[in-house]
Amino acid sequence: MTTRELLKQYWGHDNFRPMQEEIIASVLTGNDTLALLPTGGGKSVCFQVPAMARDGICIVVSPLIALMKDQVENLRAKGIDAISIVSGMSRREVDIALDNCIYGYTKFLYLSPERLLSELVQERIKYMNVNLFAVDEAHCISQWGYDFRPPYLHIADLRELHPKVPVLGLTATATADVREDIKEKLQFKPGSLTFQQSFARKNLSYVVRHTENKSRSLMDIATGIKGSGIIYTRSRKGTMDVAKFLNQNNIRADFYHAGLSADERAEKQEAWKNNRTRIIVATNAFGMGIDKPDVRFVAHLEIPDSLEAYYQEAGRGGRDEQKAYAVLLYDQIDRARREKMFVQNFPSVDEIKVVYHQLGNYCRVAYDTGEGASFDIDLAEFCAQYKLDPIKTLNSLKFLEQNEYVAFSESVYLPSRFRFEVLNEELYNFQIQNPGWEPFVKTLLRSYGGAFDNYVRLREFDLARRTAMSVQQVIEGLTQLQSFGLLSYLPQTDKPQITWTRPRQQNNNIYIDKADIDNRKATYRQKMEAVFAYAEHKRCRSQMLLAYFDEQNAPKCGSCDVCLAEKRRKNASEIFENITNEIVQLLSTDNYTITELITAIKPGNEKEKIETIRLLLDAGKIKTDGERYYL
Incomplete structure (x- = not known):
C-alpha cells in the first residue's frame, strides 16, 4: 500500500500537508531525518505513516504524557495497535506491555525519555522488530533549547540496540544552534536530511499591547474578536479569577490547569473544543496536542519564558489558515516580576541538596535503595511539612531531574x-x-x-x-x-509523581555542577531578554520572531501592531500631503470660505481636511481674514 493510500485509509485525507511527503520519503529511504514543522503542521503523520508502511514497530519518545495518551487513543480508534509506557505504571504492567511489543501486533510504542533509562525497557527493545525511532519535541535534547531534558541524551543508546534503524527527530521550534545540537546528540549518520518549513504564519497577526489595565484590554480582545479563544496566565488561581471576570461580563469562559482531576480536565477541554465554552483560560499545561483549528485568538496575560514557548502557544491560533490574533499584554511590572522569578528559578546547590534529602524522608526511601520506584507527591504538603519555599522546591526538583537523581512529573493521570x-x-x-x-x-x-x-x-x-x-x-x-x-x-492516580532513577544517595555523594547551573542561568537570561526585546521594540513582530529562528531578511508581515501603526502613519502623511496640494491649487485661483474650501477638497475626510487647514494656518502657509481663506 502506498503512503497516500495509507493516509486515505487511516487518516481520511487525500493529500499530505506541505513537506510531510518529503519527510516520509526520507525516512522510508532509511535516512536519519530532522523535521521542523510549525505548530499544527502535522508532525505525527510524519512518523505514523512510514511506520505503517513497514513491518515492525515504531518506538516514539515523547516528554508529554497527555500527548502520548491522546495519540495512543487516536491510533486505537483507527484500529491501529498502540501502547504507552509512562511513570507510575507497575513493573508487571510494563513487563506485559513490552511482551506485546515483541510477540504481539503492536505498531507503536510510546515511551517517556525517563523510561529509556530502565534496563528492563532497553533489554526488551533489543528483541523488538523496530522499523523507526521517532523523537518528538526533539529540542529537549539540546542544552541550548528552551526545555532541556537530560534523559533525552540517552536516546542515542537506542542506536546501539538497532544500529540500522533510522531516527526521525521532530520539533516545532529550534534555532540553528539547537538544530545542530539535535543532530549531534542523536548521532545522525552522514547523509542525514533536514526539512524545515518557514516559521512564518501569514494568517496570524501578532500584537503586543502596552497597557496599565490588563482586565480592560482583555475585555477589548474578547469582545472585539469573534470566535473561540485561549487566554494563558501563569497561576492556577489566575485562571479561575480571569474566567470568573469574563463570565461576570457575559462572556462564556472556563478555566483549566493541571491541578484539576482528569475527568474535570477532559470535560472542560471537550466543552471548549465543541464550542460550548467560547474561551478557555489556562496555564501552559493546556493546548499541547489539541487540534482545534478554529481558534481565533490566543492572548497572554504575562510574558512567557522564551520566544520558543510563545511561538508554540501563540501558534495554537488559526490552524484553519483563517485570520487569527496572537496578543501579548505587557506592562512595566512584567519585567520586575520576571526578574524576581529569575532568582527563584535558580536555587543554590545547598538548597537543592536539602530538597533531595527531605524528598527521601517524604517517600520513606532508605539510602542505597529505591531505584525505579515511583511515589505520588503532594507538593503543597511536602513544602509545608519541611518548611520549604514552593517555587524554589519545584525548580530544585527540575535540577535533580536534570542531574538524573529523580524524574519528576508535575501531573500523571493513569486510569484504574x-x-x-x-x-x-x-x-x-x-x-x-x-x-x-x-x-x-x-x-x-x-x-x-x-x-x-x-x-x-x-x-x-x-x-x-x-x-x-x-x-x-x-x-x-x-x-x-x-x-x-x-x-x-x-x-486511578492523578497526582504529581517522583520516580527515583537511581538509588537514594547520601547528601555528600550528591553532585550538582555549579558551572552547569551558571550556564543554564546565562541561557535563561538570554531567552528572557529576547522576550523583553520582542515586547518592547517597535519592529515588525513577525520579523523579530523569524530572525530569532534564524530566518533573516524576512519581509514585514503587514498585519502586526507595529506594521499597522506604520501604515497608519504613512497613510496620514500621504493624506496630509494630498490635501495640502489641493488647498494650494484651489487658493492660487480664488479665495474660499471654510465651508466652500472643505467642500472643494477631494481627498480625506472632514476631520482630516480641518486638521490640515489648521496646520497650514499655524505654519503661515495660508491666511484668513476671518471669513475667507487665501494664499
Missing part, C-alpha cells in the same frame, strides 16, 4: 486498570466454590475483554452501575479479589 492473574478455568472454579462472588466476576468478564492477557482500563462508576453496587463496594470487591490472588488491581 486490572488484569486476571489466573487462567479462565481457575476463575470458573472460584465462582463455583464462591457463588456470592459469581455476579461480580461475571460482570467483570462481560465488561472487559482481554483482561487475561493485558491490563485493561476500568471505570469503577460504570462497574457499580452494572452490578447495582456503590463505587466504594466495587473498590472493596476488586481489592479483595486481588488479595485472593485472582487479579491485579491498580486504582
Whole structure:
C-alpha cells in the first residue's frame, strides 16, 4: 500500500500537508531525518505513516504524557495497535506491555525519555522488530533549547540496540544552534536530511499591547474578536479569577490547569473544543496536542519564558489558515516580576541538596535503595511539612531531574486498570466454590475483554452501575479479589509523581555542577531578554520572531501592531500631503470660505481636511481674514 493510500485509509485525507511527503520519503529511504514543522503542521503523520508502511514497530519518545495518551487513543480508534509506557505504571504492567511489543501486533510504542533509562525497557527493545525511532519535541535534547531534558541524551543508546534503524527527530521550534545540537546528540549518520518549513504564519497577526489595565484590554480582545479563544496566565488561581471576570461580563469562559482531576480536565477541554465554552483560560499545561483549528485568538496575560514557548502557544491560533490574533499584554511590572522569578528559578546547590534529602524522608526511601520506584507527591504538603519555599522546591526538583537523581512529573493521570492473574478455568472454579462472588466476576468478564492477557482500563462508576453496587463496594470487591490472588488491581492516580532513577544517595555523594547551573542561568537570561526585546521594540513582530529562528531578511508581515501603526502613519502623511496640494491649487485661483474650501477638497475626510487647514494656518502657509481663506 502506498503512503497516500495509507493516509486515505487511516487518516481520511487525500493529500499530505506541505513537506510531510518529503519527510516520509526520507525516512522510508532509511535516512536519519530532522523535521521542523510549525505548530499544527502535522508532525505525527510524519512518523505514523512510514511506520505503517513497514513491518515492525515504531518506538516514539515523547516528554508529554497527555500527548502520548491522546495519540495512543487516536491510533486505537483507527484500529491501529498502540501502547504507552509512562511513570507510575507497575513493573508487571510494563513487563506485559513490552511482551506485546515483541510477540504481539503492536505498531507503536510510546515511551517517556525517563523510561529509556530502565534496563528492563532497553533489554526488551533489543528483541523488538523496530522499523523507526521517532523523537518528538526533539529540542529537549539540546542544552541550548528552551526545555532541556537530560534523559533525552540517552536516546542515542537506542542506536546501539538497532544500529540500522533510522531516527526521525521532530520539533516545532529550534534555532540553528539547537538544530545542530539535535543532530549531534542523536548521532545522525552522514547523509542525514533536514526539512524545515518557514516559521512564518501569514494568517496570524501578532500584537503586543502596552497597557496599565490588563482586565480592560482583555475585555477589548474578547469582545472585539469573534470566535473561540485561549487566554494563558501563569497561576492556577489566575485562571479561575480571569474566567470568573469574563463570565461576570457575559462572556462564556472556563478555566483549566493541571491541578484539576482528569475527568474535570477532559470535560472542560471537550466543552471548549465543541464550542460550548467560547474561551478557555489556562496555564501552559493546556493546548499541547489539541487540534482545534478554529481558534481565533490566543492572548497572554504575562510574558512567557522564551520566544520558543510563545511561538508554540501563540501558534495554537488559526490552524484553519483563517485570520487569527496572537496578543501579548505587557506592562512595566512584567519585567520586575520576571526578574524576581529569575532568582527563584535558580536555587543554590545547598538548597537543592536539602530538597533531595527531605524528598527521601517524604517517600520513606532508605539510602542505597529505591531505584525505579515511583511515589505520588503532594507538593503543597511536602513544602509545608519541611518548611520549604514552593517555587524554589519545584525548580530544585527540575535540577535533580536534570542531574538524573529523580524524574519528576508535575501531573500523571493513569486510569484504574486490572488484569486476571489466573487462567479462565481457575476463575470458573472460584465462582463455583464462591457463588456470592459469581455476579461480580461475571460482570467483570462481560465488561472487559482481554483482561487475561493485558491490563485493561476500568471505570469503577460504570462497574457499580452494572452490578447495582456503590463505587466504594466495587473498590472493596476488586481489592479483595486481588488479595485472593485472582487479579491485579491498580486504582486511578492523578497526582504529581517522583520516580527515583537511581538509588537514594547520601547528601555528600550528591553532585550538582555549579558551572552547569551558571550556564543554564546565562541561557535563561538570554531567552528572557529576547522576550523583553520582542515586547518592547517597535519592529515588525513577525520579523523579530523569524530572525530569532534564524530566518533573516524576512519581509514585514503587514498585519502586526507595529506594521499597522506604520501604515497608519504613512497613510496620514500621504493624506496630509494630498490635501495640502489641493488647498494650494484651489487658493492660487480664488479665495474660499471654510465651508466652500472643505467642500472643494477631494481627498480625506472632514476631520482630516480641518486638521490640515489648521496646520497650514499655524505654519503661515495660508491666511484668513476671518471669513475667507487665501494664499
